[in-house]
Amino acid sequence: MKIFSIPRIIKFSILMIFVLTIIILFSSRAAFKGIDIQPQLPEFTSAANTLQSERSESILNLPVKIPLANIQEALNLNISQTFLGTEADVTELLSNDKLTYEINRKDFSIGTQNNLITFSVPISGTAKIKGKIDLRFTKIPVSVKTNIAGTIFGDLFLGIDNEWNIQPNLNVSTNFTKAEVPIKNIGTISIRSLLQKQVDKVINKEKPKLIAELVKNLNLKAEVNKQWNNLHLSEQVNQDPSIWIKTEPQSVSFKEFDLTDGENVQSGIAIKMFVDTCICEEVSAINLKPLPNLTIQEQIIDKFLISLPVQVSLDELNNTLESKVRRKSLSIDENLKLIVNEINLSALGEKILVKVDFKTDKNNLFEGAKGVLYLWGKIFYETASNNLKVVELDYDVDTKNTLTSTADFLLKPVVLKQIEERLSFPLDKQLKLAQDEANEYIQKINLPSEIDANIEVKTIEVEKVVVTNNDIFLVLLADGNMSALLNLGE
Template sequence: MLLDKVGVKPLVLRYTFSCPFSSLIYLSFFVLSLLVIGCKPPTTTQPKAPAEAYQHTNMEIQSEKHKSVVHVPIELSIAEVTKHLNVQVQGLIYEDNSFSDDNQDNFKIKVWKRAPIVAEARDSLLYYTVPLKIWAEKAYKIAPLGIEISGSQSTEFQLNLKFMTRFGIDPDWKVSTNTVSAGFDWVTKPSIKVAGIDIPITGLVSRKISENLGTISKSIDDNVRKNFIIKPYVIQAWNLIREPRLLSEEYRSWLVVTPTDILASPFEIKNGKISATIGIRGFTQTVIGAKPVMKPVVDVPNLIITNDIPQGFQIGLIGVVPYEEASRLAAAQFIGKTFDFKDGKYKIEVTEVDIYGQNDKLVIKAGLKGSINGVIYLKGVPYYDADTRLLSLKNVDYDLSTRNVLVQTANWLLQGRFAKQIEQQFVFPIGTQIDEAQKAIRQQLTNRKVAKGVDLGGRLDTLVPDQVYLTPTSLVALVVAKGRIEVKIDGLL
């Protein structure tokens, strides 16, 4: 104002800024990029879920059968066999009491057992001695000096008959013996007197006895076949083996043995016993639910004679983890847990976990938030780790659809250790279930008298992981317990 009044004009300074148009464009894009990057939201993932699929049902798994053999030892004490023979063979055991026309020797004979039968074992054969007292009467006709004299004269003498027997079992379950003569020894020799003259008849008696040794041997064999009965005891053992045994009240699991056929070893005679082993071969399984109903059988299959009876008994022990329980345990382990990647540049937090099956693989659905929002899917193969006694996973990796999405949106997650950490920490304890089942079986096998004269015994030696099955409701781990089971039966004689 003052300058205007004195006629002085103000000084105006002007500065012109010159900038090429292309530089403005680049600058604009740079600023815009910074704004976009600064405001970009986290990546959202929504890959296609793997299809749920199952190759096994719970019923199929509990019907999983394991070949097994239950041993039924058969032992006959030689002393008991001898005692039984002595009860069966008493008094008069043979007589030919006629001078008929068929009796060319004009010889009558009666045979008694005079003392207990004595038996011993040698070279897998049973040798026994039958002490006999024999009365014999010889009819005679003589004509000294042309005068015919006829009559009969009797005598008594003693001898020991000797036999050897091989024992066996026929396919129809009848105990058989093959008895042959081993000769005889004179204790006192026979003779008769005619007209005051001693006439030895040793040769005649020897021939008569030799002619009847086959009959006596057959009589012994018939006696054994008639009185040594095994089949009713085998039927008893067969039904005993089929009876379901409770393994766990909590899990309602039962041990079921389904016999199929029966093997038997040849009889052996040693250490004062006649012995053989019957092997009832069949299948074992663990059944869950109500006690299976088994109707007793009244007959058993024919016997298969073999020198090699398998030793192994095995039963599948089942550990079950329902998917709901598995998801609950996994949620407690992972939900709320944060994982860092690229030195903390990226972070994700697990918000949900769900589990289901796809054939032989377990599918893990994981909800995430942080540098990724949404869900991803991983798959792994479940197995039972015998060392840790945990149901675990191996070969955990991203499902193909999830992998394709992450390649485009969050490759850093693929390069991290997230899948491996899931594999290492995704475990379920089932050792207690296996322990309970194993304990229950051992209790069932500890020298239990299950019926009069019948004892059930055995042992479990090893536990061998078999397989983990995925069913529509559960993860089912099958562990095979191997050992030996015997059913001992007393009172065969």
């Protein structure tokens, strides 16, 4: 059998290829060993510290209470303490008769029933009747004075029209429990109905004046108009960065008066406002809108919603990164690991610059390589995890060019993926700080003093996160309570 042998020239070629491969391999390793990657720091010219504000709509709900004690005081001030009168020919039982009376009242007491303000007041006094009793054959002179007692009572309903006019409907009547005149040798003459008629006549004559006084003291339109004007607010709530909150009321709703708590006339005002939150040095002028007609609605609650920007501390994020990634490794493949010396975040313009200071692990192909990587990313809030993340990472142009020519192994997608996985930050601590900061902002809003409002943010939600003017901001939807006493009728 004939054995074919490999020609010497082929053997020599194979050997040369093998040797060349070894040389290239070791040359490559030598080339990468000790490489120092130092791309140029990305340049960024910061924009002016202005930001077009986004207009949002918020409802400011103000419960209103008018203490019944105020209405009780108005009744006591404006209904006469004493009723005096003289009437002639008041009864058919006497001729040439004349009734003189003096009735004094005590203080009114107030209550509620069926959404009406009810009131009553004891009355007492004296009545004198003078005349002649005609006994056909003779006329007997009569002049008798007697004590009388009873109660003035009634109810008051408060309504309001769409032009803010309070419309009280007042009903008053009198009931005498003691009003009899004794006539010697004859009996008694009842003057109850007579006195009731006369007192009711006097009260009804005074009722328009009383209603006018009540409306004057319960001048809701004047009070609300003053507060409406004062709710055109422009407040700088933070200096660095400069944050402004501007409010412009647009419409107002009113809840019908409710007396169910027995101590107050309760209602509520819901003011719909445009709220501009601006990270800027100054805001545009306020457009003063006159108080519009109101609409009536069934329910007003003591809650409000307002959007507020709260700055995220980059120092806190970088401190978190320090504990998470310092001296930790990133695995590119089984033969290559990067040791992270530091990852640092900066906000530039509307993006996040990520600086990664690294070196390669010992005992790998690229031992001793070190340097800095610059990457751009976007900020993102993940609702499900309540985490703030930097996403869509990519190398800065200069970093990418440097890596292409010196260390293209770092351009593998797995590098970006592993860096991105580490750029995730729980917001629990930040949100607690943000809630405190939001409360500070709100306390700086000078609400009308008459409202006597106590506002506190109870819960917050992240609407969005933005990077602007080299800072990161959480735009928060703040949900809180507002307790208020609108002091009317004093």
